[in-house]
Amino acid sequence: MAEAISMSREEIGRPFARAFREAIYAGLVSLGLFVLLIGLKTDQNIHNELILVQRWGVLAIIVALTMAGRFLFVAFVQPAIERRSAEKSRAAAKVEKGFVRRNFSTLAIIALFFYPVLMVLLFGFQGSLKWVDNFGIQILIYVMLAWGLNIVVGLAGLLDLGYVAFYAVGAYSYALLGSQFGWSFWVLLPMAGIMAAFWGVILGFPVLRLRGDYLAIVTLAFGEIIRLVLINWRDVTNGSAGISGIPKVSFFGLMSFNVSDENYIAKVLNIAQSGAYYKIFLFYLILLLALLTAFVTIRLRRMPVGRAWEALREDEIACRSLGINTTTTKLSAFATGAMFGGFAGSFFAARQGFVSPESFVFLESAMILAIVVLGGMGSLTGIAVAAVVMIGGTEILREMQFLKVVFGEGFTPELYRMLLFGCAMVIVMLWKPRGFVGSREPSAFLHERKAVSASFTKEGHG
């Protein structure tokens, strides 16, 4: 008994002693590291001679900060983390998901519908442009693309590295047909989707027999072929100069967003002229397109074809033994995924008013695939969150001009985009190897709907 008490007393006294010890170690390590890096600096004096500047003060500050940080971490943060994890494991059985977590997607959709209104109220029409366009529309395009690719990669398990090709097909379909023949966006949107789906099938045929790495390489090549054709087929695509003057989307033909037109929205509604109307309209347009993608994906998952896609990801041979035609199943996955890519592409062309092959490089494919993998293959919510983090994160870097105060005038934060991107990716993959949402919602249930843990699902073999 007495022993136990003394033990616990020691236990209480120990964190600070240990923290102090660890702080000293950390201080020594940082001193060793920084003594030459920070303590000494080579410089030129006025006579152009190399001199050694001693900065012991800065070194002391850095070392002291390291020690303090380590002390605080060991003394307070670590015990707090341990306490929390202990409590969590104790209360794991009776954890009830909060209201926000249960209704996350509904709340998110509602929030998205109010987003432009809120931005206009906060920043005014001109100020809201950046938030609606750079953040809202940009992110939603990627959400839609990633949801489209999710059908191919996440559901059917076919690794597609050339998804941007379908995006390009959609964009050029609208750009060419819209600027040459003056056809409306509303006619060309489905046409762009059909065109992209057609190319999806064209890609699908040769790769039917390929799996895994081989499939990835062929799809990668397909993406590059499309881009090179766009660059070199100058008569039609105007080469790398691209196509400009792509017509804007009209409000179902009722109102136009061209200032010179008769039915310009400001004239029709008797409001002040502003470029923000078009952006806000585009925001709602892409939001609806993205929701359409999500809706179709959710419906398809409960259809036999959706189940066959997932079964294909799990085991192709078993699929064939059950009488599923894997050829048409794969082709339908490629076509459906490509169709949504085509929709997003034609929207992209309408929003930019200009397309060039520059927009459809491999990096875009990699970015979309990264969003799908990061979000958790197959999960719509996870993918949307990943798109917000990845695309929103890179956009927000542009806003971080205050970093110039810290790192000097020459610092441009957006150049560190890829570095941060890579770091974020590594951290997420270490922390959650199956993406933000790794578990899978079953498409049908008998007694109760239970999420399938990520450890059972397969990534597919290609």
Next chain:
Amino acid sequence: MATGTNMNKPILSVEHLSMKFGGLVAIGDLSFEARRGEITALIGPNGAGKTTVFNCITGFYKPTEGLIRMTGRDGNEFLLERMPDFRITAHAKVARTFQNIRLFSGMTVLENLLVAQHNKLMRASGFTVLGLLGIGGYHKASADAIDMARYWLDKAELLDRADDPAGDLPYGAQRRLEIARAMCTEPELLCLDEPAAGLNPRESLALNTLLNDIKENSGTSILLIEHDMSVVMQISDHVVVLEYGRKISDGNPEKVKNDPRVIAAYLGVDDEEVEEVLTVVGDEHVIHELDGEPDPAHGPSASSSMMAGPVSDTIGHSNGDGELVRVSGEASKALQVDKRSTDKSSSGKGKRRT
């Protein structure tokens, strides 16, 4: 339901089936029949080509030669060797399971059974288009599909685990689920590749019950590969024995069990011991032969006598070259039995090998 003539025809007849992988003859000129409403077992030692036969029947391999004829309940005939694998299940109604279980482990047990009803549901949903728009009978068809899944889950004793991922089930339950999944394709012929492998006796018993239930209640004929003789002898009506890709015996379990060639094939006896086996089994020719003129080198009296010579002589043939089994046509123990019995008696048995 069906006319008498159709019911009397064998559901599956395999004629002169050969499958060669390069120089290796996996199956050589195999012919057998599986009768409707029966459980036909395909047995044989490891590497006898049983799974290859299955892969030929279910279209995963294209046979080098031969015919595989499947006669449907309504009298339709399908030549399975000409059909792609998924069509065999979809149209000829042949379902199969795998030696190494192939479930959709990330999908729930129920979903596994719904995937198996893909073609039916696909038609009901108007090939997705109508179902997506919410028109047509997809809703009802999907409810029916769940009912059917529930029926088979009940049969396989998996009803309470319907919403768990298939990969989470214990091994025996996964085997039963694979059979239930195959049954959800509503097959006329169910091909089971070693369904009892790795099962404990209790699970094995449950499997026997399930298979007998399928045979009696669903009108599905079963073709079965199995190593577990207790399963084979208990439930099968007809047994076909393969060795090195050739049929060595064919008949009811009782007959096959006592066939000397089957015993030789399974026990892997020495050339010189073949006679002993034949004697034990009671091959008339060999007994007659031994009675008339005992073989001095191998007769029981000679080898047991101290006077016969050095001890090494008496055991010489059991540690010599005779134990080295080379995989060639001549390695077949059943053939050796055949050869012996034809050599010893002038009235030779017909050789199987042509």
